[in-house]
Amino acid sequence: MSLFVSSQILALGAIFLATLLLPKFLRWRARMAKLNAIPTVGNSGIFSSYISAYRFKDHALEILQEGYEKYPGRAFKVPLPDGWQVIVSGKAMVDDIRKANDQELSFPKAINKVMQTDYTLGRPARADPYHIDVVRTPLTRNLGARFEDLRDEIKAAFADEIPAKESEWMKVPMLYTVMNIVSRTSNRYFVGSPLCRDPDYMKLNIEFTIDAFNGAKTLQRYPGFLKPLARQFLTNVPACVARATKHLKPMIEERLRKEEEYGTTDWPGKPNDLISWLLDEANTEDRRKDIVYNIVSRILVVNFAAIHTTSVTFTNSLYHLAAHPDILEPLREEVKTCVEEHGWTKAGMGQMRKLDSFMKETQRLVGVGGLAMTRMAMRDFTFSDGTVVPAGTIVSTASYSLHHDANLYQEPESLNAFRFSDMRAKEGEGYKHQMVAQDPSYALFGSGGRHMCPGRFFAVNELKALLGHVLLTYDIKFENNTGVPPPHWDGASVSPNRTALVMFKKRAV
Ligand code: HEM
Ligand SMILES: *[C@@H]1O[C@H](CO)[C@@H](O)[C@H](O)[C@H]1NC(C)=O
Ligand SMILES: *[C@@H]1O[C@H](CO)[C@@H](O)[C@H](O)[C@H]1NC(C)=O
Numbered sequence: 303m304s305l306f307v308s309s310q311i312l313a314l315g316a317i318f319l320a321t322l323l324l325p326k327f328l329r330w331r332a333r334m335a336k337l338n339a340i341p342t343v344g345n346s347g348i349f350s351s352y353i354s355a356y357r358f359k360d361h362a363l364e365i366l367q368e369g370y371e372k373y374p375g376r377a378f379k380v381p382l383p384d385g386w387q388v389i390v391s392g393k394a395m396v397d398d399i400r401k402a403n404d405q406e407l408s409f410p411k412a413i414n415k416v417m418q419t420d421y422t423l424g425r426p427a428r429a430d431p432y433h434i435d436v437v438r439t440p441l442t443r444n445l446g447a448r449f450e451d452l453r454d455e456i457k458a459a460f461a462d463e464i465p466a467k468e469s470e471w472m473k474v475p476m477l478y479t480v481m482n483i484v485s486r487t488s489n490r491y492f493v494g495s496p497l498c499r500d501p502d503y504m505k506l507n508i509e510f511t512i513d514a515f516n517g518a519k520t521l522q523r524y525p526g527f528l529k530p531l532a533r534q535f536l537t538n539v540p541a542c543v544a545r546a547t548k549h550l551k552p553m554i555e556e557r558l559r560k561e562e563e564y565g566t567t568d569w570p571g572k573p574n575d576l577i578s579w580l581l582d583e584a585n586t587e588d589r590r591k592d593i594v595y596n597i598v599s600r601i602l603v604v605n606f607a608a609i610h611t612t613s614v615t616f617t618n619s620l621y622h623l624a625a626h627p628d629i630l631e632p633l634r635e636e637v638k639t640c641v642e643e644h645g646w647t648k649a650g651m652g653q654m655r656k657l658d659s660f661m662k663e664t665q666r667l668v669g670v671g672g673l674a675m676t677r678m679a680m681r682d683f684t685f686s687d688g689t690v691v692p693a694g695t696i697v698s699t700a701s702y703s704l705h706h707d708a709n710l711y712q713e714p715e716s717l718n719a720f721r722f723s724d725m726r727a728k729e730g731e732g733y734k735h736q737m738v739a740q741d742p743s744y745a746l747f748g749s750g751g752r753h754m755c756p757g758r759f760f761a762v763n764e765l766k767a768l769l770g771h772v773l774l775t776y777d778i779k780f781e782n783n784t785g786v787p788p789p790h791w792d793g794a795s796v797s798p799n800r801t802a803l804v805m806f807k808k809r810a811v
Contacts, residue, residue, distance in 0.1 A: 424599035
């Protein structure tokens with residue numbers, strides 16, 4: 303009897319579970335049926351795909367390259383630890399992604415999967431991302447007006463961080479030093495001095511990116527209703543926000559007081575910086591709610607997007623400069639000429655074509671990762687060749703393979719510093735091959751479309767001012783003339799060697 307009852311309960315339980323899980327299972331099966339039409343690189347069996355997913359951590363490049371070569375201009379899928387990812391290549395498919403809107407292929411939804419946006423970068427910046435317009439327009443448009451400040455901070459930052467003498471070589475841990483310099487100079491532009499020089503504020507903006515990434519990794523393991531608790535007790539995000547608030551709140555409140563006092567948002571003496579540009583854009587009642595946290599979290603988000611990306615780019619360029627002394631002189635010559643003619647100005651940076659080419663080329667060779675243009679399919683998405691990617695799937699392009707494609711770049715594995723400036727001269731095409739241009743063979747900032755990096759004009763101008771300063775101020779080399787240390791790959795992301803030292807000596811002028 304009791305056996306009968308318990309088996310009845312078991313049966314009821316099974317039916318209950320089945321009705322709960324069946325729809326989920328059916329959706330999964332329908333999605334897999336569609337994904338099955340896309341060829342796989344690695345194993346596609348349920349268990350063997352786990353082995354491939356594991357392999358991706360250390361062999362991402364080989365796997366992506368294999369797919370790129372086997373399926374040129376087509377789609378393939380790879381098993382990653384958190385599900386199947388579809389990779390596409392070729393101009394037509396990249397154009398499909400570029401032209402798709404966020405209701406078809408969503409950039410913020412793809413970011414959310416990795417970053418758990420609401421709990422790391424904050425809800426305001428996700429729900430109403432007006433800071434992107436601020437980066438695209440006032441932040442970029444004020445480069446000319448604010449260049450002097452940028453230049454001033456670059457001089458001061460290098461004097462503090464790399465006080466090399468004429469008489470002897472100084473060994474500098476490169477990535478670490480560059481992070482400090484980039485955090486400080488970028489924030490001179492964003493929030494002004496003295497805050498940009500505050501050691502805790504500088505450190506905070508470097509650490510926030512790492513804390514947000516690590517926090518997101520933790521949060522991925524918790525269901526939605528536990529995420530707020532997990533954020534509070536298991537991540538460093540609340541501590542970062544508190545630190546940022548401590549530094550920024552007095553400044554934000556001072557600006558609000560002035561608005562009140564003068565009865566206008568356009569009061570005399572208003573600083574021309576990111577805080578003001580964000581407040582200008584916060585022009586509705588909704589956007590003014592909880593205004594201090596609202597502005598603080600957006601400043602953190604802009605730093606999140608700006609500091610590590612720019613530091614990695616700068617470090618890669620410096621490693622190649624130190625390893626290729628033959629490139630130093632022509633670049634130095636160009637910087638000298640441009641600065642003599644235009645000063646340290648936006649116009650001056652615009653003339654530095656060889657430097658632009660060298661920077662673009664080092665990023666082509668090394669780059670910031672194996673994948674770009676990452677999006678999430680919001681509904682079944684059909685590419686122009688008929689490939690269907692089912693809703694919920696992450697799609698990317700194989701940027702590293704693109705940058706190393708021998709059909710696009712002659713001798714793709716070697717550094718040809720003036721590759722792009724030579725193209726510009728030859729074709730009489732002044733702008734097409736510059737670093738910020740939308741170029742179908744280049745994906746550092748994305749490949750066009752509405753999400754292409756809006757900060758790239760700022761980044762490239764700042765990078766030229768930074769590298770220009772190094773070229774005119776120092777001689778640099780690797781100890782014992784060793785070459786560029788190999789970059790560090792983890793899955794599809796890559797970063798320059800974190801501990802390598804570069805030797806600096808002050809130039810006799
Ligand atoms: C060398 C430095 C940088 C690199 C390599 C870089 C790269 C990128 C890439 C690849 C994207 C995504 C594009 C896409 O998938 O279509 C992006 C987006 C973005 N970047 Fe940058 N970036 C850099 C510097 C900056 C700076 C300095 C800022 C701000 C001042 C910035 C702000 C942003 C923002 C706000 C987005 C999101 C745009 C959107 O959601 O529509 N970036 N960046
Ligand atoms: C350079 O050579 C010296 C002497 O052989 C050695 O002590 C030093 O560790 C070397 N440094 C590097 C970075 O290889
Ligand atoms: C970074 O470079 C240093 C020497 O420059 C080397 O000892 C170290 O192993 C490298 N690290 C990685 C992760 O490649």
